[in-house]
Amino acid sequence: MPAAPHTRPGRWIDGWDPEDAVFWERTGRRVARRNLRLSILSEHIGFSVWSIWSVMVLFMSPAIGLGFTASEKFLLTTVPTLVGALLRLPYSYAVTRxxxxxxxVVSTAALLVPTASTAYFVQQPGTELWVFLVLGALTGVGGGNFASSMTNITAFFPQRAQGWALGLNAGGGNIGVAVVQLVGLLVVALAGNTSPALVAGVYLPLIVLAALLAAVRMDNIDAVVAAPGAQLEVVRDRHAWWISLLYVGTFGSFIGYGFAFGLVLQNEFGSSPLQAATWTFxxxxxxxxxxxxxxxxxxxxGGALVTFWNFLAMAVATGVLLVASGSGSFPLYLTAFIALFVLTGVGNGSVYKMIPGIFTARAALSATPDAFAQARRLSGALMGVAGAVGALGGVFINLTFRASFGGSAANGNAALLTFLAFYVLCLVVTWAVYLRPAPGRVATRREPVAEGVTSA
Structure with missing residues (x-):
């Protein structure tokens, strides 16, 4: 019988075991939900800071002394995406150490630096592009918060509830992309398009508040602590790369489109900053x-089944975007793009649900006493790896749009055709690796992802 969980200084809880039904009902659920709520708050602000340049570029015009080309603006949205992706692995590792x-507490407080710097420099006429590229890189720290938050939260909840918990945590964070754009819209509507510093200024007190609440109310649990080398161990597993590929298609699309949406509307249909901001959130x-x-x-x-049908729908939505672009229909283009956003969200939830399913299925086949604890640790490590690789998809989205709009056609069709081909690839991979019947696979009715897992 496992020892009862106990606390120690530093708000540490040792012996955390959410699979223990008695502990979960008596204490675990309440503690886990409290940490989930505060995790969502901190991650939400991190996402807002990370994606703040999707708003800043809409303000950049000769009216405030910052006239940049479309190509330069797409570059400004690419840099924070890249840095945020690269930081996800060390951030995921940091939470396990x-x-x-x-x-x-540390990662939230660190957001003060890029936010305050952006608020200052974006109001300085004549500031050179390289300064904004550095600022964009600094805001990338907000992108790392996602990986550490997801790694932490997955250890708090039992496997049967992780899909919903991770969905809430990630969804609450992802919505920061929309909220910062809504803040931008309100600033444009109330103060005009010459006061971008107000957007960043809104977040400074919120960052301080979130850091303080995390310090006072969150907990550390020993279940999230991984032995050194957990990430190296997980990247040797072939499923780490299949899952990462699928996450490029879902989260990479979400964050890439989130950064690029306003610029796409401006360049595809000639929308003004106010018109673009009205729809981008x-x-x-x-x-x-x-x-x-x-x-x-x-x-x-089951995560795999939902992922399969979701990629099919994403391919269809991308096809509709091509039709709308060819016909010059703004309403159809906008509707298809928003539908694509919704599908990226569904896919984000389903792909992340697949991760614990892979290792839990293996643990069920193992006679090792700590198999399920190891499964939780490896799940956390893979979430960090997949989060980092998946976020690189956002870089791909923005660079592809940059090349497409900078080409002779000066529209996004070449980029959309590329994305369509990639979604078809993800569809095939999901079926071939996780759904196709084959000897030696562990098949369960409720969790099709386990069908792609063998005891080997």
Whole structure:
């Protein structure tokens, strides 16, 4: 019988075991939900800071002494995406070494630097492009918060509830993309398009508040602590790369489109900053709200099955975008793009649900006493790896749009054709690796992802 969990200084809880039904009902659920709420708050602000340049570029015009080309603006949205992706691995590792609560405090407080710097320099006429590229790189720290937050939260919840919990955590964070764009819209509507510093200024007190609440109310748990080398161990598993590929298609699309949406509308249809800001928040908002739905559907039907049908729908939505672009229909283009955002959210939830399913299926086949604890640790490590690789998809999205709009056609069709081909590839991979019947696979009705896992 496992020892009862106990606390020690530094808000540490040792012996955390959410699979123990008695402990979970008596204490675990309440503690886990409290940490989930605060994790969502901190991650939400991190996402807002990370994606703040999707708003800043809409303000950049000769009116404030910052006239940049479309190509330069797409570059400004690419840099924070790249840095945020690269930081996800060390951020995921950090939470397994220092504790979820401790790292949340540090990573949230660190957001003050890029936010305050952006608020200052974006109001300085004549500032050179390289300065903004550096600022964009600094805001990339907000992108790392996602990986550490997801790694932390997955250890708090039992496997049967992880789809919903991870969906809420990620969805609440992802919605920060929409909220910062909504803040931008309000600033444009109330103060005009010459006061971008107000957007960054809104977040300074919120960062301080979130860091303080994390310090006072969150907990560290020993279940999230991994032995050195957990990430190296997980990257040797072939499923780490299949999952990462699928996450490029879902989260890479979500964050890439989130950064690029406003610029695409401006360049495809000649929208003004106000017109673009009026619509840009809708896609990330609905996509974020759809993420918990993807997790809930995956809890019921299995992550792989939901992922398969979702990629099919993403391919169809991309095809509709091509039709709308060819016909010059703004309403159809906008509707298809927002639908694509929703589908990226559903896919984010379903792909992340697949991760613990892979290792839990293996643990069920193992006679090792700590198999399920090891499964949780490897799940956390893979979430960091997949989160980092998946976020690089956002870099790909922005660079592809940059090349497409900078080409002779000066529209996004070449980029859309590329994305369509990639979604078809993800569709084939999901079926071939996780759904196709084959000898030696562990098949369960509720969790189709386990079908791709063998005892080997």
């Amino acid at each position: 220092f504790g979820g609560r401790n790292w949340t 809708l896609g990330p908002l609905l996509g974020s709200l759809a993420r918990p739905l993807g997790g809930r559907m995956s809890d019921r039907f």
